[in-house]
Amino acid sequence: MHYHFRSMEQFEEMAATGQLLEWAIVFGRGYGTPRAPVEEALAAGQDMVFDIDWQGHQQVRQALPDDVVSLFVLPPSLEELERRLTSRASDHPDEIARRMAAARDEISHWHEFDHVVVNKDLDRAIFEARAILTAGRLKTRRQTGLEEFVGTFGA
Structure with a gap:
C-alpha cells in the first residue's frame, strides 16, 4: 500500500474534479484512491485489490461497474x-x-x-x-x- 499525502485543499480539488475513484473524509482527514493509476492498471490487464468500507465499495462499483x-x-x-x-x-x-x-x-x-x-x-x-x-x-x-x-x- 502506498500513501501519497496531499493538503486538504488538494484532496478536495481532486474529489471535486473526479480524480478520485473513491473517497471519504473521516475525522477531518481525507482518504481516497486516485482514479488514473487504477484505470491504467485495469487497461493493462492487472487486478487491483482494495480494502475499503461499504461506501467506498458503492463509489468504486458506480465508477467501474464492469470491473468490480x-x-x-x-x-x-x-x-x-x-x-x-x-x-x-x-x-x-x-x-x-x-x-x-x-x-x-x-x-x-x-x-x-x-x-x-x-x-x-x-x-x-x-x-x-x-x-x-x-x-x-x-x-x-x-x-x-x-x-x-x-x-x-x-x-
Missing part, C-alpha cells in the same frame, strides 16, 4: 470479533466499543457485495477469497487480449 468483483468478510460472530480486538491489547476499551459499533454498521451492508466469506478460519478464508478473485479474473470480459488470442486459431 466485491467480497465482504464477516467475522464468525460479534463476540469473536470483540475478542479479537480485545486480545490485540492495542486499543483502549472506548476505541474497541467504537470499532464494534462501526462493525455493526458495516455488517448491515453485507448483502450489497457479490460474495461473502466468513473468517472463522484464516487459512480457509484466504483460500475462499483467492478462489473468488481467480473466478472473477477468468470472466471472459476480464481477460485482456483474449479475442486476439482466439483469433490466432482461425475461428
Whole structure:
C-alpha cells in the first residue's frame, strides 16, 4: 500500500474534479484512491485489490461497474470479533466499543457485495477469497487480449 499525502485543499480539488475513484473524509482527514493509476492498471490487464468500507465499495462499483468483483468478510460472530480486538491489547476499551459499533454498521451492508466469506478460519478464508478473485479474473470480459488470442486459431 502506498500513501501519497496531499493538503486538504488538494484532496478536495481532486474529489471535486473526479480524480478520485473513491473517497471519504473521516475525522477531518481525507482518504481516497486516485482514479488514473487504477484505470491504467485495469487497461493493462492487472487486478487491483482494495480494502475499503461499504461506501467506498458503492463509489468504486458506480465508477467501474464492469470491473468490480466485491467480497465482504464477516467475522464468525460479534463476540469473536470483540475478542479479537480485545486480545490485540492495542486499543483502549472506548476505541474497541467504537470499532464494534462501526462493525455493526458495516455488517448491515453485507448483502450489497457479490460474495461473502466468513473468517472463522484464516487459512480457509484466504483460500475462499483467492478462489473468488481467480473466478472473477477468468470472466471472459476480464481477460485482456483474449479475442486476439482466439483469433490466432482461425475461428
